[in-house]
Every structure is written in C-alpha cells, then in structure tokens.
Amino acid sequence: MRLLSKPLGALSRQRRRRFAPMVLLLVALGLTGGAYAAFAPSPQAAAATGASAQTLKDGRDLYLRNCSSCHGLNVEGSSDGPTLVGVGAASVDFQVGTGRMPAAQLGAQIQQKRQQFTQEEIQALAAYIASLGPGPAIPSKDQLDYADADAAQGGQIYRTNCAMCHNFAGSGGALTRGKYAPSLQGVSPKHIYEAMLTGPQSMPVFPDTTMTSQDKRDIIAFLKTTQTEPSPGGLALGKVGPVTEGLAGWLLGLGGLIACAVWLGAKAR
Amino acid sequence: MARLEKSAGDIANEIDERFGSAKFVRRSARKVFPDHWSFMLGEIALYSFIILLLTGTFLTLWFKPSQVEVPYEGSYIPLHGLTMSEAYASTLRISFDVRGGLIMRQIHHWAALIFVAAMIVHSARVFFTGAFRKPRETNWLIGVALITLSIIEGLLGYSLPDDLLSGTGFRIAEGVLLAIPVVGTYLSFFFFGGQFPGEDFIARIYTFHVLLLPGIFLALITVHVMLVWYQKHTQYPLPGRTEKNSVGYPFFPVYTAKAGGFFFITFGVTTLLAAFVTINPVWLFGPYTPTQVTAGSQPDFYMGFLEGAFRLMPNWEIHALGYTLSMNIIVPCFIVPGLLFTSMGLYPMIERWVTGDNREHHVLDRPRNVPTRTGLGVMALTTWLILLAAGANDVIAITFHLSINAITWFFRIAIFVVPPLSYVVTKRICLGLQRRDRDLVLHGRETGRIMRLPNGEMIEVHEPISETQRYILTAHESPGPLELEPATDPNGIPRRRVLASKLRARISRFYFEDRIVPPTPTDARELESSGHH
Numbered sequence: 059m060r061l062l063s064k065p066l067g068a069l070s071r072q073r074r075r076r077f078a079p080m081v082l083l084l085v086a087l088g089l090t091g092g093a094y095a096a097f098a099p100s101p102q103a104a105a106a107t108g109a110s111a112q113t114l115k116d117g118r119d120l121y122l123r124n125c126s127s128c129h130g131l132n133v134e135g136s137s138d139g140p141t142l143v144g145v146g147a148a149s150v151d152f153q154v155g156t157g158r159m160p161a162a163q164l165g166a167q168i169q170q171k172r173q174q175f176t177q178e179e180i181q182a183l184a185a186y187i188a189s190l191g192p193g194p195a196i197p198s199k200d201q202l203d204y205a206d207a208d209a210a211q212g213g214q215i216y217r218t219n220c221a222m223c224h225n226f227a228g229s230g231g232a233l234t235r236g237k238y239a240p241s242l243q244g245v246s247p248k249h250i251y252e253a254m255l256t257g258p259q260s261m262p263v264f265p266d267t268t269m270t271s272q273d274k275r276d277i278i279a280f281l282k283t284t285q286t287e288p289s290p291g292g293l294a295l296g297k298v299g300p301v302t303e304g305l306a307g308w309l310l311g312l313g314g315l316i317a318c319a320v321w322l323g324a325k326a327r
Numbered sequence: 328m329a330r331l332e333k334s335a336g337d338i339a340n341e342i343d344e345r346f347g348s349a350k351f352v353r354r355s356a357r358k359v360f361p362d363h364w365s366f367m368l369g370e371i372a373l374y375s376f377i378i379l380l381l382t383g384t385f386l387t388l389w390f391k392p393s394q395v396e397v398p399y400e401g402s403y404i405p406l407h408g409l410t411m412s413e414a415y416a417s418t419l420r421i422s423f424d425v426r427g428g429l430i431m432r433q434i435h436h437w438a439a440l441i442f443v444a445a446m447i448v449h450s451a452r453v454f455f456t457g458a459f460r461k462p463r464e465t466n467w468l469i470g471v472a473l474i475t476l477s478i479i480e481g482l483l484g485y486s487l488p489d490d491l492l493s494g495t496g497f498r499i500a501e502g503v504l505l506a507i508p509v510v511g512t513y514l515s516f517f518f519f520g521g522q523f524p525g526e527d528f529i530a531r532i533y534t535f536h537v538l539l540l541p542g543i544f545l546a547l548i549t550v551h552v553m554l555v556w557y558q559k560h561t562q563y564p565l566p567g568r569t570e571k572n573s574v575g576y577p578f579f580p581v582y583t584a585k586a587g588g589f590f591f592i593t594f595g596v597t598t599l600l601a602a603f604v605t606i607n608p609v610w611l612f613g614p615y616t617p618t619q620v621t622a623g624s625q626p627d628f629y630m631g632f633l634e635g636a637f638r639l640m641p642n643w644e645i646h647a648l649g650y651t652l653s654m655n656i657i658v659p660c661f662i663v664p665g666l667l668f669t670s671m672g673l674y675p676m677i678e679r680w681v682t683g684d685n686r687e688h689h690v691l692d693r694p695r696n697v698p699t700r701t702g703l704g705v706m707a708l709t710t711w712l713i714l715l716a717a718g719a720n721d722v723i724a725i726t727f728h729l730s731i732n733a734i735t736w737f738f739r740i741a742i743f744v745v746p747p748l749s750y751v752v753t754k755r756i757c758l759g760l761q762r763r764d765r766d767l768v769l770h771g772r773e774t775g776r777i778m779r780l781p782n783g784e785m786i787e788v789h790e791p792i793s794e795t796q797r798y799i800l801t802a803h804e805s806p807g808p809l810e811l812e813p814a815t816d817p818n819g820i821p822r823r824r825v826l827a828s829k830l831r832a833r834i835s836r837f838y839f840e841d842r843i844v845p846p847t848p849t850d851a852r853e854l855e856s857s858g859h860h
Contacts, residue, residue, distance in 0.1 A: 166730065209404065209405045210404070210405055210406055210407045210408050210409050211408075213405055213406065213409070213613055214409060214613070217491060217613045217619045217621065218618060218619050221491075221613075221619065221620070221621040221622065222619075222620050222621060222622055223622050224622060225621055225622040225623045226491060226492070226611050226612050226613065226621040226622075226623075227611045229623070230622075230725055231622025231623050231721060231725060232622070232720075232721035232722075232724035232725045232731045233731070234730075234731060234732060235730045235731070235732050235733075236724075236728070236729065236730035236731075236733075238724070238725050238728075239622065280405060283404065283405050284405055284611065287405075289605055289608075290422070290423070290429060290605075290608075290610075291429060291433055291604070291605030291606065291608055292433075292601075292602060292603040292604050292605050293603060293604045293605060294605050294608070295604065295605060297608070297611065298623050298722055299492065299621075299623045299624070299625050299722075300492075300607070300625045300626060300627045300628065301623070301625050301628075301631075301719045301722045302722075303440070303606050303607070303627070303628075304440065304627065304628030304631065306600070306604055307437060307440030307441060307444060307600075307606075307628065308440075308444055308628070310600055310604070311437055311440060311441045311444070311596065311597065311600050312371070312441055312444040312445055312448065314596045314600075315371050315441065315445070315592070315593055315596050316364075316368070316371075316448070318589070318592045318593075318596065319364045319365075319367040319368065319370075319371070319589070320364040321364075322364065322367065322585060322588070322589060322592075323362065323363055323364025323365075323366075323367060324364070
C-alpha cells in the first residue's frame with residue numbers, strides 16, 4: 059500500500075489541473091467504447107444444414123414465399139424488381155448465395171449480407187428459375203478449378219477489365235450515386251465466376267464467349283494468389299493506395315516525430 | 328589520456344594553421360539558440376532530406392531508368408512472364424531480389440512523405456508565430472520555394488517505377504501540359520519525345536529527380552540554415568527575452584548533442600514505419616500500359632490538394648475560333664495552386680504593408696494575440712484540407728457508404744463556405760482567449776475551491792498567477808488600425824496615392840478593428856487597490 063501511496067498522491071494532486079477533466083472524459087469514453095467492442099454480441103454464423111432432396115416444387119414454394127412480392131407471382135417482375143425469366147441458375151446462386159437476395163431494402167445498391175437460405179434451398183430456387191427459361195448455369199467444379207491457372211495472365215486480364223472499378227487489389231471502389239464495386243476479398247471462386255457470368259447490378263456481363271472459362275480461372279487465380287500471399291512490406295493499409303499511406307505518414311510518421319520533439323524539448327526536472 | 332589530448336590538439340593546430348578555423352569554431356560553438364520543441368519541426372524536414380539522399384543513393388545502384396520492354400523473370404510469381412519496362416522490372420528486383428531493397432524503398436518513400444509533411448507543419452509554426460517578419464522574409468520565400476519544389480520532386484519520384492498507378496499520374500500530367508494554351512501540345516511532345524508515353528520520359532524525369540532538383544534543394548537548404556544562423560533564431564516571449572538578445576543554450580555541446588540525437592530518432596522512426604507498414608506496393612499495381620487504369624487512383628498526399636481541385640472542378644471548356652480552352656484543367660492545376668502559393672509567398676510583405684511595421688522582430692507572437700493573421704492562416708489550411716479530402720472522395724464514398732456525387736457537391740459548396748467560416752470562428756476563439764488572458768492577469772486563476780464567508784456568502788478562491796505567466800500574457804503589443812492620413816499635407820498640398828492609402832487604412836481596419844488590449848500595470852494596481860481579488 060505504501061508502495062502505491064506515492065504515485066496515487068501524485069495522481070491526486072494532478073486532479074485540479076487544467077486538462078484533468080478532458081483527460082478523464084477521454085479515458086471514460088475509451089473505456090466505454092472498448093467495453094462495448096469487447097462485450098457486444100457478435101452476429102451468429104449461419105450454420106443450419108438441411109439434407110432433404112429438393113424439387114422444383116420446393117423451389118417454387120420458396121420463391122412464392124420469399125421473392126414473389128417484388129419479382130411477381132408469375133416471375134414477371136414489378137416496379138420493385140425485374141423479371142427473373144432467363145437469368146439462369148448462376149444468377150440465383152450468386153444473388154441468394156451472397157445474401158444480396160432477398161433484399162433487406164431497396165437503395166442505391168443491394169448490399170451483401172448474411173446468407174438467408176441453406177445451399178439446398180438455394181439450389182432448389184435456382185433449379186426453379188432455370189426451368190422458366192435458359193440462362194447461365196452454376197459453374198461446375200472443373201470450371202472453378204484454378205490450380206493450374208496462370209495468375210500473371212489473370213492479373214493482366216483483371217487490370218484491363220476489372221481494376222477500374224474493383225481497384226488493383228480487389229479492394230473495391232466507388233461508383234456513381236452511392237453505388238460501388240464491392241471488395242473481392244474473401245469472395246468464393248464460385249461467386250466471382252458467377253458474377254462475371256451474370257453481371258449483377260452495375261457490373262457488366264462477361265460471358266464465356268468473350269472472356270473464356272480459362273480467362274475467368276486465371277482471374278480467380280490472380281485474386282486468390284494476391285489475397286493469400288503474405289504482405290511483403292508489412293501492414294497493407296487496406297490496399298487502397300496512397301490515401302491511407304498519407305494518413306499513416308502524418309499520424310504515425312510525423313506524429314511520432316513531433317511526440318519525440320516535444321519529449322526532447324521538455325525541460326529536465 | 329594526456330597523449331590523446333596532445334595528439335588531438337596537434338591535429339587541431341595543423342588545421343588551424345591552414346584554415347584559421349579556431350576563431351570560427353570558437354564563435355560558432357558558443358552561438359546561442361533558444362530552446363523549444365516547435366523549433367525542431369524544421370529539423371525533421373532537414374533530417375528526412377538527409378535520409379532521402381542516403382536511401383536514394385542506395386536505390387540508384389539497381390534502378391534502371393529505361394522504358395525498354397523486357398519479360399519479367401524475377402521472383403514475384405503473380406507477375407511472372409509479363410512484359411514490362413526495365414524501370415518497373417528493376418523496381419521489382421529492388422523489392423524482391425536485392426537484399427534490404429524493399430525496406431530501403433519503403434524508408435525512401437516514407438521519408439519523402441515525412442519530409443513534405445514536416446515542411447508544411449514547420450511553415451505553419453513559422454506563420455502562426457510571426458517568425459516570417461522582418462528580417463526573415465527571404466527565408467520564408469526560400470521555404471515556400473522548397474515546399475513547391477518538393478511537390479514536384481515527389482511526383483517525379485513516385486512516377487519512376489512506371490507502375491500502373493504512377494503511369495496514370497503521368498497520363499494526367501500529360502493532360503495538364505496539353506491544357507496550357509497555345510504551347511501545350513508542343514510542350515507535351517517535347518517532354519515525352521512524341522506521343523505519350525513514348526520511351527523517353529522515365530530517363531528524363533530520373534535526371535531531374537536524382538540530379539537537378541536535389542542539387543537545388545541542397546543549395547536552398549544550405550542558404551535557409553545559414554540565414555537562421557546569421558539572423559539568429561526567434562524566441563518565445565519570456566522575462567528577459569527582448570528584440571535585441573537571444574536567450575538559450577550554446578550550440579556546443581547542447582545542440583550538437585540534441586540535433587545529433589534527433590537525427591537518429593528521425594531515422595529510427597522512419598525505419599520503424601518502413602519495417603512495419605507497406606508503402607507504394609508497386610507489385611500489386613502491375614506494369615503501366617495506357618489501356619489500363621485502377622479504381623482509387625490517387626497521388627501521394629502532397630499532390631492531393633491538386634487532385635481534389637481537379638475532382639471538384641465542373642467540366643467547363645471554352646470553344647472559340649476552332650480552339651479549345653480547357654478551363655476544367657487550367658483552373659484546378661494552375662490557378663488554384665498559383666493563388667495558394669503566391670499568397671503564401673507574399674504574405675510577409677502584405678502584412679508589413681498593412682501594419683506599416685518596419686521594425687525587426689525576434690520575439691515570437693502567441694497566435695491568439697494576432698487574431699486576424701491566425702484566422703487567415705487557419706482559412707488557408709482549411710482550404711487546403713478540403714481540397715485534400717475532395718481528392719479522396721471515392722475512398723470516403725466507399726468507406727462510409729455515401730454517394731460520391733453528394734460528397735463532390737458537398738465539397739464544392741464547402742470550398743467557398745467553410746474557409747471564411749473557419750476564419751471567423753478562429754478569430755473569435757483568439758479574441759476569447761485574449762479576454763481570458765486579460766482576466767487571468769487581473770483576477771488570477773480559478774482554483775475550483777469554494778469558500779464560505781462568515782456572512783454565508785460563497786465565493787470561489789482565485790489564485791494570482793506567477794510573475795512569469797503575467798509577463799507572457801502581457802508582453803505583446805496590440806496595435807490599433809492605422810489612421811487615414813489627411814488628404815492634404817501640412818502645406819495644404821494634396822497628397823499623392825490617396826487610393827492606396829485608403830485601401831491600406833481599410834485593410835488595417837479589417838486587421839485590427841477588434842482587439843483586446845492587454846492589461847497595463849496601472850489596470851492591475853487599480854484593481855488591487857479597490858480590494859478586488
């Protein structure tokens with residue numbers, strides 16, 4: 059206790075200083091925020107795995123219950139959503155598989171969120187929509203096997219066709235009026251492939267006739283290689299270019315040096 | 328020990344016999360400099376420059392300033408087999424195949440950011456404390472030149488690797504050249520040796536980057552530091568410090584130790600940053616070809632305000648007589664930086680003219696005591712910051728899920744509204760602080776202790792401030808606006824240049840109309856004798 063009483067006494071003498079209330083407020087805010095971040099409930103990962111055989115009827119039932127209010131009872135579309143005849147199974151698998159559909163709300167762009175259905179349910183839905191008209195199918199395992207693909211070639215194709223919206227490292231980028239090209243970090247090869255195939259929302263369509271299946275695998279290989287490689291230079295700062303670098307330069311670099319200058323300039327007691 | 332001292336003395340003697348250095352060393356070693364942490368901001372810039380020279384020399388050992396196309400065969404797999412310029416290939420080689428190459432590249436680039444940032448902060452310190460006043464106007468101008476040149480030097484530097492991002496930057500530079508009326512196309516063809524990108528410009532900007540501009544920097548920095556030495560350093564107001572003395576510590580041993588130590592601290596912090604944080608990951612950008620571009624194409628921060636001006640400018644072109652005048656480029660790329668840097672460079676002369684103050688000043692101002700200057704400085708900084716933020720409008724849009732169009736319009740309005748507002752707010756804050764200073768001198772510090780008098784009255788105990796503090800709070804002058812000279816001189820002859828003097832009186836009113844006069848000893852004594860605490 060006597061060991062503590064000296065620093066505590068010094069602390070207590072500081073409490074009437076000019077900046078004491080401000081420091082206290084900052085400490086309190088920091089503690090509150092930190093505690094919230096530590097104890098806030100995290101969203102539960104979806105896990106349920108249904109295992110029953112799905113039929114077109116199941117798909118139609120799912121459609122009527124979850125999709126028809128916007129896309130129409132006969133899939134004819136409405137003012138809130140387009141017709142889905144001919145969009146193909148790949149489109150359904152992408153939109154529902156990434157949680158974009160069913161949409162929580164209409165906005166500048168439908169956002170990615172937690173997947174709402176099991177993979178079996180998605181397949182039933184996809185089969186039902188595919189039965190209404192021909193469209194791109196869900197890519198097969200072979201189409202997605204990028205083990206032998208050429209990442210360097212994929213990088214060239216990516217920089218020519220994708221980087222202007224998704225950024226050089228697939229970190230995403232802004233489009234007009236609140237729309238955006240989402241980040242490609244952690245997106246599964248299947249969903250990347252399907253997106254190129256079907257062109258969701260603002261994205262153009264890259265059918266296999268103009269961008270071959272091999273090209274798509276090369277792109278996936280490029281993205282997966284650059285995303286899984288360790289960052290050679292240290293912290294990557296979000297891979298968004300010089301904006302975050304400038305921020306780090308000012309805050310860490312110059313900020314740190316000014317702190318040192320203040321320390322050196324302080325009078326010895 | 329005695330032998331060591333003797334041999335050291337012998338060597339010094341040998342040198343002195345040839346160069347007469349003893350007198351110079353004796354005088355310089357005893358030279359006094361005032362001490363304050365804010366005087367070390369310029370040192371950060373100076374040391375960063377030395378770091379840049381050292382690491383830059385290392386990089387030139389492997390960098391090939393050539394646009395000859397070669398297939399890449401180095402060890403970075405995701406680029407393997409692609410054709411690219413030798414400049415880009417050699418940058419990759421430095422990053423992945425030269426031992427210590429990547430950290431040298433990162434130290435070089437981080438030091439560049441710190442160099443410019445430190446100069447900006449240093450110039451802000453000089454501005455807000457009035458250190459640019461007579462006799463230091465020349466040094467202020469040298470500083471402005473250094474900042475301007477460093478922006479160009481930085482642009483050339485990050486363009487050398489010939490990656491996708493820097494190539495895009497030079498594509499924009501080509502557009503800017505083309506926008507210069509009449510000679511634009513000629514300039515662009517001269518510079519690039521034909522159509523963009525050509526095969527010449529990397530080699531050309533390399534010479535500018537490693538030879539011409541560093542040479543100019545070295546010369547300007549030398550003059551800058553010599554002037555500080557010759558004109559002596561300014562000092563903050565404290566009892567005993569006047570316009571005629573310089574109070575501080577001797578150069579040797581205090582500042583040789585401090586400055587030497589601070590150099591290593593600067594090098595250390597920069598190296599730490601470079602060791603743990605990536606900068607300019609060229610391997611992710613890919614080689615430059617004019618057919619490609621990436622989202623989030625931004626320049627380094629020191630170019631950011633130009634990028635922002637560019638992004639805010641509406642698409643205004645004038646077509647006349649078969650020619651196009653691209654105001655959408657001329658305004659953000661020439662007029663905006665021209666206005667910012669010209670007004671910055673001329674400010675000391677403008678203020679001298681307005682105040683009519685031709686005396687030398689070696690004691691610094693506290694920013695609050697010169698509210699109009701402080702307000703104008705904050706206004707300039709706010710303008711710069713808004714432009715800087717506007718240059719990152721896409722990153723802001725995607726980070727905060729906002730519409731990029733809305734952000735652009737917000738900044739378009741803000742660039743006209745917020746700077747004047749920041750001027751008014753800053754000036755009011757300064758005046759408020761001055762009132763508080765006056766109050767502190769006259770009534771002392773509020774202690775927060777409440778005392779109950781025998782008659783039941785509650786009062787807060789005020790504690791008188793120290794002599795030193797009282798000096799600091801009252802040492803400054805508070806000039807009033809200049810009087811308008813009468814239209815005729817004492818002999819009844821009309822004065823010349825009436826308009827200029829009228830304008831000067833008006834600006835002087837703008838400067839000094841609102842002012843808080845610091846309390847005089849009489850004020851304080853009157854208060855004391857009236858029994859007020």
